[in-house]
Amino acid sequence: MNIYVNEKKISIFHGATVKSALMKYYRATGEKVNLDSLDVRDAYGNSIALDGSLSESSRIFTK
Amino acid sequence: MVLVALIATGCLQKERQVVVISLNDMHANIDNFPKFAGLMDSLRSVYPDLLLLSAGDNRTGNPINDRYKDPSIPMVELMNATGFDLSVLGNHEFDGGQDELAHVIEKSDFDYVCANIHLPSDSKINVSPYKILEVNGVKIGVIGGIQIGKNGLPDSHPLNLEGIKFDSIANVLPAYIDELREKCDLLFLLSHGGHEYERFIASRFPELDAIFGGHSHTKVADMTIVNGVLITQSECKLKYVTLSKFTLKKGKVTDKSDTLISIPLFETENADVRAMVDQYNSDETFQQVVANVVTPFSNRESLGCLMTDAIRYEAEADMGFQNPGGVRCDSLSAGPLTLKEVYRLDPFSNDIVAFTLSGEEIVNMIRCCWFTDGGAPHCSGCTYSFKLNENDEISNLSVMLENGKPLDLKAKYKIVMNSYMASVLDFDHEDPGQSTFQSSNKMLLDYLQDHPDIDYHAVARVRLQH
Numbered sequence: 001m002n003i004y005v006n007e008k009k010i011s012i013f014h015g016a017t018v019k020s021a022l023m024k025y026y027r028a029t030g031e032k033v034n035l036d037s038l039d040v041r042d043a044y045g046n047s048i049a050l051d052g053s054l055s056e057s058s059r060i061f062t063k
Numbered sequence: 064m065v066l067v068a069l070i071a072t073g074c075l076q077k078e079r080q081v082v083v084i085s086l087n088d089m090h091a092n093i094d095n096f097p098k099f100a101g102l103m104d105s106l107r108s109v110y111p112d113l114l115l116l117s118a119g120d121n122r123t124g125n126p127i128n129d130r131y132k133d134p135s136i137p138m139v140e141l142m143n144a145t146g147f148d149l150s151v152l153g154n155h156e157f158d159g160g161q162d163e164l165a166h167v168i169e170k171s172d173f174d175y176v177c178a179n180i181h182l183p184s185d186s187k188i189n190v191s192p193y194k195i196l197e198v199n200g201v202k203i204g205v206i207g208g209i210q211i212g213k214n215g216l217p218d219s220h221p222l223n224l225e226g227i228k229f230d231s232i233a234n235v236l237p238a239y240i241d242e243l244r245e246k247c248d249l250l251f252l253l254s255h256g257g258h259e260y261e262r263f264i265a266s267r268f269p270e271l272d273a274i275f276g277g278h279s280h281t282k283v284a285d286m287t288i289v290n291g292v293l294i295t296q297s298e299c300k301l302k303y304v305t306l307s308k309f310t311l312k313k314g315k316v317t318d319k320s321d322t323l324i325s326i327p328l329f330e331t332e333n334a335d336v337r338a339m340v341d342q343y344n345s346d347e348t349f350q351q352v353v354a355n356v357v358t359p360f361s362n363r364e365s366l367g368c369l370m371t372d373a374i375r376y377e378a379e380a381d382m383g384f385q386n387p388g389g390v391r392c393d394s395l396s397a398g399p400l401t402l403k404e405v406y407r408l409d410p411f412s413n414d415i416v417a418f419t420l421s422g423e424e425i426v427n428m429i430r431c432c433w434f435t436d437g438g439a440p441h442c443s444g445c446t447y448s449f450k451l452n453e454n455d456e457i458s459n460l461s462v463m464l465e466n467g468k469p470l471d472l473k474a475k476y477k478i479v480m481n482s483y484m485a486s487v488l489d490f491d492h493e494d495p496g497q498s499t500f501q502s503s504n505k506m507l508l509d510y511l512q513d514h515p516d517i518d519y520h521a522v523a524r525v526r527l528q529h
Contacts, residue, residue, distance in 0.1 A: 015498025
């Protein structure tokens with residue numbers, strides 16, 4: 001499925017969690033990031049947990 | 064006489080208030096229950112008639128609950144002790160299979176609701192599409208709804224859902240709204256659908272007064288009203304509850320609001336619930352013997368063979384792969400293998416992901432794992448050997464299948480790997496993959512049930528040529 005991390009399109013397996021999407025995103029950007037330290041938000045500004053579920057076209061943002 | 068008549072017809076009705084405490088995705092985090100129960104005691108002293116609702120995924124995530132001698136019963140007993148009124152089915156409620164779910168519901172002092180499930184006629188799972196609750200003379204219709212994925216099923220292993228059909232929440236809601244709107248003063252959706260979907264439902268169904276949501280582990284900290292529908296969700300694992308208030312006058316909702324309350328920050332524990340949790344945690348669950356090790360494991364390669372055999376067997380795949388970093392023990396002694404040792408071997412609880420890959424894609428995956436994880440992946444269903452070139456890259460990779468034939472680069476194979484590998488290995492593959500929604504350590508434990516005597520003496524499947 002395709003989801004968006006910081007507006008960058010990420011193709012990932014169906015059923016992926018927020019954590020899996022961020023691992024793939026940061027692998028692609030080359031940044032070394034402690035995922036547990038991130039503030040992750042959905043498209044509405046709500047905080048979401050790393051083990052939260054994603055669905056097709058979900059948009060998440062990190063701070 | 065006139066006054067009596069007026070009272071009877073409700074013409075002198077005062078404002079009435081309904082208070083709901085909702086939470087979701089507890090995932091058996093029993094250690095937060097004593098404070099949660101203490102908080103509920105405190106809230107009930109102020110709001111004695113409050114409703115307590117769970118938006119699903121009560122289990123999965125803590126072996127003390129999930130592998131208890133009577134699986135999931137710790138959560139059932141804790142929810143009973145805390146006075147839950149209703150729960151919706153979450154996708155993880157199915158993780159122990161349908162018989163286990165039926166048993167959990169039977170032992171619960173509260174009901175389960177789900178309107179978009181269609182159970183076979185002989186199913187023992189006792190679930191209703193909705194329940195009508197009454198608080199202070201206010202009739203409240205609570206409809207249940209569970210998330211479904213693109214395959215038309217909730218996110219659980221398909222074998223756990225065999226014989227059950229699901230519809231989308233949006234498809235089934237109109238009929239229940241029609242049925243309940245006239246009977247009830249308040250209409251709620253108790254949803255395990257994910258926040259994004261719950262916003263969509265709110266935009267379609269303004270007849271709902273509130274959606275108490277779950278599944279996406281979203282912390283809805285600011286009051287969210289979409290199309291007049293209040294939407295809540297309190298992250299996960301008993302970190303928060305949401306307190307929602309509904310004020311009614313003459314049968315109409317005149318005000319609604321919600322507040323998120325932290326459970327860990329609440330200082331007072333319920334002593335009885337603390338005693339229950341201490342008892343579960345000191346239980347011999349972790350000491351239970353799950354298999355017998357015939358000859359000791361003395362290296363990670365043989366342990367990796369065991370782990371990949373387990374995921375391949377459980378997922379009925381052609382091949383299984385495991386990154387070397389995911390094997391967390393160097394050895395295992397001969398003799399009884401306990402649950403604790405299995406979790407020490409594989410503490411990550413990563414879900415297993417299935418792919419259909421060509422032989423060429425598999426070769427690229429192995430190369431990529433060497434580059435990314437700093438080691439060659441452990442495997443099941445094949446053996447392989449390779450050389451390293453002057454840049455420390457894999458060369459001369461030769462993969463042989465279990466039947467003794469070489470890997471066909473053009474053929475397609477079903478392979479499984481953990482979600483860490485599926486996320487970080489950057490190799491081209493046509494199939495995006497599909498989570499099995501089962502963790503690697505669950506698969507290992509299930510495998511050991513079918514293979515109680517394990518012997519990996521001299522088993523090695525990966526060879527570096529010199």
